[in-house]
Amino acid sequence: MKVNLTCCSAQHPAAHASAAPALKHLSLGLAQGEQVAIIGPSGAGKTTLLQVMACALKPTEGKLLLDQRDPWRLSRPALQRLRGQLFLAPQVPPLPPRQRVITAVLAGLLPGMGLWASLSNLLYPRHLELAEAALARFDLADKLFDRVDRLSGGERQRVGLARLVVANAKLLLVDEPLSALDPERARQACESLTTVAREQHATLVATLHHVEMALQHFPRIIGLRDGELAFDLPAAQVTPERLQALYAQHLHELTGPAREPLDLPAAPVLPAVMHCR
Ligand SMILES: Nc1ncnc2c1ncn2[C@@H]1O[C@H](COP(=O)(O)OP(=O)(O)OP(=O)(O)O)[C@@H](O)[C@H]1O
Ligand SMILES: [Mg+2]
Numbered sequence: 001m002k003v004n005l006t007c008c009s010a011q012h013p014a015a016h017a018s019a020a021p022a023l024k025h026l027s028l029g030l031a032q033g034e035q036v037a038i039i040g041p042s043g044a045g046k047t048t049l050l051q052v053m054a055c056a057l058k059p060t061e062g063k064l065l066l067d068q069r070d071p072w073r074l075s076r077p078a079l080q081r082l083r084g085q086l087f088l089a090p091q092v093p094p095l096p097p098r099q100r101v102i103t104a105v106l107a108g109l110l111p112g113m114g115l116w117a118s119l120s121n122l123l124y125p126r127h128l129e130l131a132e133a134a135l136a137r138f139d140l141a142d143k144l145f146d147r148v149d150r151l152s153g154g155e156r157q158r159v160g161l162a163r164l165v166v167a168n169a170k171l172l173l174v175d176e177p178l179s180a181l182d183p184e185r186a187r188q189a190c191e192s193l194t195t196v197a198r199e200q201h202a203t204l205v206a207t208l209h210h211v212e213m214a215l216q217h218f219p220r221i222i223g224l225r226d227g228e229l230a231f232d233l234p235a236a237q238v239t240p241e242r243l244q245a246l247y248a249q250h251l252h253e254l255t256g257p258a259r260e261p262l263d264l265p266a267a268p269v270l271p272a273v274m275h276c277r
Helices: 046-053 076-083 101-112 115-123 128-136 153-167 183-199 211-217 240-246
Strands: 003-010 023-030 035-039 061-066 086-089 171-175 203-207 220-225 228-234
Touching (some): 023 061, 023 228, 035 183, 046 203, 086 153, 101 128, 101 153, 128 153, 153 183, 183 203
Parallel strands (some): 086 171, 171 203
Antiparallel strands (some): 003 023, 220 228
């Protein structure tokens, strides 16, 4: 799916009216099948941008086009059909506590199903092989019949990603997919995500706090800061200097290549002054 944003601004519905917009006049275009990582410090607007692309949040200004169509001008049924082609994987997947993993994964099929098929799938999950193959991508095939509330946070996060695999959507929007994973699992998950998107000819947009992972696995990197585009570059051109500028005042959030070369003068050791009353 092609994505085009023109001068888009957006505000979280719960934000105070006087708060600055979370996205400010952002313009960018994504080609069909492109794979893009969005990085930037906390509060930069990364999740908001995914929500706008997922048609979950209407821009307050500007225009969003998905495959040349403005979703907010479509009829309700047409918007519903369009949403069925999008998959937004939130950072913490919404998994009902007592649900089995198989049911949670196959919920990814629901947007494309009719009401009766959806209900019967919830009661008697079919497509067992489909769920098992999706879980195997994230090394979880042995958890097929476990309850989701008996999984670790990282396992739950990977169940959310397996759901994305079965959804077979045209636009995959993934929010911080690696936040609960150890470095090796994060690398595997990143590789599986990009491979699945390629196989399904889907456009993939992932927000990542792990900058090194973004640079290794994504050809194009978008840097967001304060709701604005800081840069939009091929991964090879994202230098440590650009990363330091992007994360200025937030360098503690930066993981990866720009941290080590940081050759700042050592802070002078000052005597500790304690004020006692
Ligand atoms: N629930 C909310 N209520 C009010 N304002 C919000 C809410 N969520 C986000 N915002 C506003 O939108 C801005 C952008 O938030 P967003 O969640 O898009 O940032 P982010 O880059 O995804 O941050 P993080 O890396 O911490 O996930 C925030 O700075 C805040 O002002
Ligand atoms: Mg976020």
